[in-house]
Amino acid sequence: MHVHLIAPSNEDSTYIKPLWVATLAAHTPDDVELTFHDDGLDPIDLEKAQDVPDLVGISVNSKTAARAYAIAESYRKRGSKVVLGGIHVTALPDEGLEHADAVVSGEAEFLWPKVIEDARKGRLGQTRSLLSRRVYKHDEWPALENLPLPKRGLIKSVRYVPFDVVQTTRGCPFPCEFCSVSTYNGTTFRFRPVREVIRELEDVGPRILFGDDNVMIHTKYSHELFEAMVPLKKHWVAQASLAALHRVENVKVMARAGCRALFIGFESVDDGTVRTVGKKQNKPRKYQEIVRMLADHGIAVWGSFIFGLDDDNGDSFERTVEFCIESRLTMALFALLTPYPGTKLYKRLKSEGRLLRDRWWLERDHDTGAPFFEPARMSRDELRSGWVRAWRSMYSYSSIRKRYDFALDHSWIQNIAYWPINLMMHELAERKIAGGDREWRKHRALELPFGL
Incomplete structure (x- = not known):
């Protein structure tokens, strides 16, 4: 299974190393091929892109929402499943579902293994009735103890701020x-x-x-x-x-x-x-x-x-x-x-x-x-x-x-x-x-x- 993470960009995006990528990497099963692309460092050409990962995960904030949705729709047209997460779709999950197969509401790392499992089995975002798409959400705020260390290997570019x-x-x-x-x-x-x-x-x-x-x-x-x-x-x-x-x-x-x-x-x-x-x-x-x-x-x-x-x-x-x-x-x-x-x-x-x-x-x-x-x-x-x-x-x-x-x-x-x-x-x-x-x-x- 190939899972591809994307950080969408707009003109105000920063070159801070994305902790969310390293965090999700630490919660990703070892048998999954995980890749990452920062749209701010290297803008994705949506007209020419041809890759078709099994699952694409995109983090969305309000100022990158339009770009995130465009990227999501491009991948879905090519056959990839897409899940959106981040602060914007947490506030507006129904809007996010207009552009993706599923939405993660809240802190994604605790839900990520379930998202991957569902995607692997071909049921990403499906409810029990199979009639509507799903929002993955916590019942309560998770504790922050005994967490795996973030895996920062995907975040390699020297163009990031060195912190x-x-x-x-x-x-x-x-x-x-x-x-x-x-x-x-x-x-x-x-x-x-x-x-x-x-x-x-x-x-x-x-x-x-x-x-x-x-x-x-x-x-x-x-x-x-x-x-x-x-x-x-x-x-x-x-x-x-x-x-x-x-x-x-x-x-x-x-x-x-x-x-x-x-x-x-x-x-x-x-x-x-x-x-x-x-x-x-x-x-x-x-x-x-x-x-x-x-x-x-x-x-x-x-x-x-x-x-x-x-x-x-x-x-x-x-x-x-x-x-x-x-x-x-x-x-x-x-x-x-x-x-x-x-x-x-x-x-x-x-x-x-x-x-x-x-x-x-x-x-x-x-x-x-x-x-x-x-x-x-x-x-x-x-x-x-x-x-x-x-x-x-x-x-x-x-x-x-x-x-x-x-x-x-x-x-x-x-x-x-x-x-x-x-x-x-x-x-x-x-x-x-x-x-x-x-x-x-x-x-x-x-x-x-x-x-x-």
Whole structure:
């Protein structure tokens, strides 16, 4: 039996090593021939492709949905069976079934052996009545103990960012209105045993990207893990919530364990705005203090902000960039608020009649068409132009110069990588964000942090 895994691409896809491929490989029977293709590294020519695997598995998120469905339909026309998984079809399984023989809803690795068994026996996606196709789904969220180590042999390209991805926890209890994490991983903390994480870390390279949505989500667990990591002498980056970063003891243990950068969802610099969207753990008045403390411990900060929240107005763009400059953030990303399916935000905007495109992810060029809703306190054109203005202002040469903070005891990312990263982001802001050059990323993505 030949099983072929595919990571579909769009222009915003990243060159991060796909942990889901290595995870499914570890749950695949030894007598199955397993192959993998990354559509972002090497785009599939659907007009010329002729391979016909027995089973094709495709991971789908909302921004790759249109491409994923096109790939799925191409393989089905040639005779392959297709199963879709990932966060998008977990939220919209019926839509996924329009393009595939079966859908996996939720965390796929625990269902994968059953999917392969059914495909091998010619009954993929069939219900007992044989009258409808099937959604493979958990009755409850699985425990994360005694899992096989991911098999990373299929992920070989040197074009990936040179960090091995490791995950330690799943689930998030924070009720952020715009976030889809709880749809896929649930609202309850689940942890891998520390000893099992350490065993995996011993098996990978010196640079780690933690795939957790929040690497300091449970301080007791995180302290145990990070103290156990100290002898490994790894360098790592991760996402983290602000909830635990105001405590210096938490920052110190991350630094000792090798943390060199954190991606932090500040979302907004306005107190009322973060409360409204359910992110009460964010306290804008403490932002600069936290950024400074992280820098003092050698940890660079990459901030994430969202424009288009209901309390945002015409001043939000300038105030956000001003904060980034004053705080000397190494880097910041600015997103237009996006109503992802399955989120509270999507449902609310639709109920209020403000959602302009129910299935925006199927648009041929959904990035150019954003935002997909009517903002509360400005027009769509004002939101998009303000977003562009923020990108250009953040990565202007004067801003890059002002934000640079050289100190030998700070992060090597700040000292060594700061200028290449920011000059590349300047080019991104000017050519792609402001200029609309969709081809720009194909030529320069490998030089960007995390392939952004």
